[in-house]
Amino acid sequence: MAIASISVVESPRVLYALRRADDALILGHRLSEWCGHAPMLEEDMAFANMGLDLIGQARELYTYAARLEDAGNDEDKYAYLRDVRQYRNLLLVEQPNGDFARTILRQLFYSAFADPYWRAMMASKDETLAAIAAKSEKESAYHLRHVSEWTIRLGDGTEESHRRAQTAVEDLWAFTGELFHTDAVEAALIADGIAVDPESLRQRWTDTVTNVLRTATLTVPSNGWMQKGGRSGHHSEHLGHLLSELQSMQRTFPNATW
Amino acid sequence: MVSAADHMSDLRQLAWDVAAQVVDPEIPVLTIADLGVLRDVTVRDGDVEVTITPTYSGCPAMNMIALEIELALAREGIANAKVRTVLSPAWTTDWMTEQGRRKLKDYGIAPPQAGAGRRALFGEQQVACPQCGSTETEVLSEFGSTSCKALWRCKACREPFDYFRCH
Numbered sequence: 001m002a003i004a005s006i007s008v009v010e011s012p013r014v015l016y017a018l019r020r021a022d023d024a025l026i027l028g029h030r031l032s033e034w035c036g037h038a039p040m041l042e043e044d045m046a047f048a049n050m051g052l053d054l055i056g057q058a059r060e061l062y063t064y065a066a067r068l069e070d071a072g073n074d075e076d077k078y079a080y081l082r083d084v085r086q087y088r089n090l091l092l093v094e095q096p097n098g099d100f101a102r103t104i105l106r107q108l109f110y111s112a113f114a115d116p117y118w119r120a121m122m123a124s125k126d127e128t129l130a131a132i133a134a135k136s137e138k139e140s141a142y143h144l145r146h147v148s149e150w151t152i153r154l155g156d157g158t159e160e161s162h163r164r165a166q167t168a169v170e171d172l173w174a175f176t177g178e179l180f181h182t183d184a185v186e187a188a189l190i191a192d193g194i195a196v197d198p199e200s201l202r203q204r205w206t207d208t209v210t211n212v213l214r215t216a217t218l219t220v221p222s223n224g225w226m227q228k229g230g231r232s233g234h235h236s237e238h239l240g241h242l243l244s245e246l247q248s249m250q251r252t253f254p255n256a257t258w
Numbered sequence: 259m260v261s262a263a264d265h266m267s268d269l270r271q272l273a274w275d276v277a278a279q280v281v282d283p284e285i286p287v288l289t290i291a292d293l294g295v296l297r298d299v300t301v302r303d304g305d306v307e308v309t310i311t312p313t314y315s316g317c318p319a320m321n322m323i324a325l326e327i328e329l330a331l332a333r334e335g336i337a338n339a340k341v342r343t344v345l346s347p348a349w350t351t352d353w354m355t356e357q358g359r360r361k362l363k364d365y366g367i368a369p370p371q372a373g374a375g376r377r378a379l380f381g382e383q384q385v386a387c388p389q390c391g392s393t394e395t396e397v398l399s400e401f402g403s404t405s406c407k408a409l410w411r412c413k414a415c416r417e418p419f420d421y422f423r424c425h
Contacts, residue, residue, distance in 0.1 A: 028316075042399040042409075049401040056316025060345065131346030135315050138425050146400050 003254040006073055006081045012185045013126070014069045015088065016195060018078065019231055021061035022089035025079055026239070027110060028054030029246055030097055039100055046146060050107070053139040060132045080250035084240045085233040092175035094230070094239040098168065101161065104150045105168040111144040112208040113179045116201045125193040148212045155216025166218050177226025179205065266301050269336070273306045274299045276334050280326045284319050284404045287365045294353025295323065297344060306331060306339040311349045314405040314425065351425045363388045368410065368421040385421050387412035397421075 010018065031051030038044035062075035092110060097103045118140050121133035154165040180198040182190070189195035213220050229235065249256060277299060278291035290296045290310065298309040308327050312320045324341040331339040351370035354362075359369035368388045384393050392414035399409040407420045 042401070045399060045403075046401040049405055052316035052318075052405055053314065054316070056314065060315060127346055131348055132315075134348030135312075135345070139315060142400070142423070 003081065003251055005083045005086065006077050008073065008078070008082065008086065009069055009071060011068065012189055013194070014065045015185055016189055017061050017065035017068065017129075019088040021058045021065060021078070022087050023093050023110075024054040024061065025058035026087070026089045026242065027093035027107075028052070028058060029242060030093065030095075031103070031107075033097055034103065043100070043150075047103070050143050050146075053136075053143070057132065057136045057139070060135075064128050064132070076250070080247045084235055084243060087230075087233060087235065087239060087243070089230050089235075089239075090175070090178050090181075091227055091230040091236055092172065092178065094236060094242060095172060095175065096238055098171075099164055101154050101164040102168040102171070104147050104154065105165065106172055107143065107147040108151050108212060109172060109176050109179070109209065111140055111147055112212075113198075113201065113205050114140040115144045115208075116204045117196060117198070120196040120201065123193075124195070129194065144208070148208075151212050151218070152216040155213070155218040162217065165216065169213065169218055170221055173221040174225065174227045176209075177223075178228045178230060181228060181231050183231070269304075269306065270299055270301045272334065273301070273308065273331060273336055273339065276330050276336070277308050277327050280323060280330055282319055283322045283326070284406075285362070285365070285367065287361045288358055290323055290327075292355050292358030292361060294349065294355065294358075306336050308339060308341045309344055310341060311344055313349050317405050319404075349425070351422065362422060366419060367407070368419055370422045370424045385410055387415060387417065388419050389417045390415040 008014070008018070028051040031047045031054065034044065034047040035051075036044065038047055058079075059075050062078045065078065066074045090110075092106060095102075095106055097106075115137070118133045118137035122130050122137060124130040124133065151165065154161040156162070180202055182198060186195055190197045210220050274296075277296055278289055280290050280296075282288045282290065282293060282295075293313065295310050295313060296308070297311050300307050300309070308331075310320075310323065310327070320343070324343070327341050328339055331337075352372060354370065362369045366388050368385050371383070371385070385395050386393050387395055387410075390412060392412055394413040395410050396413060397408060398411050398418060402409045402420055406422055406425070408423050409418060410421045411418045
């Protein structure tokens with residue numbers, strides 16, 4: 001017997017926290033899918049560790065959202081008992097792992113944003129968000145360095161690795177525009193000094209990504225049409241499949257604990 | 259006669275000493291005091307509250323540490339102690355004590371370098387081998403057996419070793 005989804009009262013700050021928490025959880029879950037399958041032991045450990053960092057960030061953000069919402073929800077309920085349309089993550093992070101190159105490029109596009117984003121968020125007027133940022137910033141910087149090196153190794157590697165890396169760049173590029181998404185809700189938080197205007201990070205992101213891709217002898221796509229929808233719950237078909245796995249235990253055995 | 263204030267301060271000291279002995283389950287030579295994870299102990303109306311701060315965001319040792327603190331206090335007759343986790347200010351490896359760094363090195367883990375500032379994206383770093391002290395070392399794997407470690411190798415004595423990453 002399946003258990004019903006929770007309802008969430010998304011005040012501006014709760015929504016803001018859930019969006020970032022969902023990014024971290026979904027990307028962390030994707031990385032965890034590599035566990036035991038990566039092409040070499042070192043990278044198996046790398047993906048598992050990066051996933052652990054991200055899921056840790058998600059837990060802190062969910063816990064913060066639960067305290068703000070004050071409606072009896074908690075980190076587990078947010079993760080396990082919301083349906084696809086209630087998830088607020090970027091479309092980028094839910095894209096399937098594909099081959100090794102695709103996972104590395106997805107991580108590059110995300111981390112190149114997360115690194116300066118969390119650094120800027122350390123100055124948030126919200127003390128909890130600033131504290132979460134101080135931790136996440138160091139982790140994101142480490143992730144960025146790791147996947148940047150791998151992007152270069154793959155792009156400037158063999159003909160085959162170059163081809164796969166370039167294909168990944170092109171396939172994922174349309175999802176990068178959403179990194180800079182804002183709406184009226186976030187604009188108010190930005191004005192109050194609680195959130196960071198992602199537009200202020202665009203140049204930094206572009207410089208990092210362009211520099212890494214060029215060093216990797218990969219072609220930087222021109223900025224064409226960009227896909228969006230994740231922030232308001234309009235997801236690609238992949239998220240539902242991901243959640244069916246992530247949530248199956250709680251949906252099947254409600255309130256099961258370890 | 260012992261005043262209530264003295265009693266409270268004795269209780270606080272006892273609780274601190276007991277909590278300070280709790281070790282990291284992943285690196286059992288390090289206590290949470292060595293790590294800088296133990297922040298504060300307060301006594302209010304006879305109830306003890308221990309404040310700790312998490313290391314890495316996803317470090318699974320934190321739940322274990324909180325439980326170990328409660329158990330250690332209970333063994334000393336301090337019941338109903340609460341463990342509170344605070345995020346701010348964020349933990350850094352710079353809070354690891356000198357004694358903690360020495361213990362790590364003796365255990366065979368290269369301690370984090372002081373001044374955990376941001377490294378350049380492709381910056382080089384020098385880590386001394388905990389076995390022979392040589393700085394002729396190289397990274398084998400940037401991620402290791404726990405979220406706080408990387409795997410390195412010494413080119414002088416050929417021994418692989420764990421490096422406690424700066425954070």
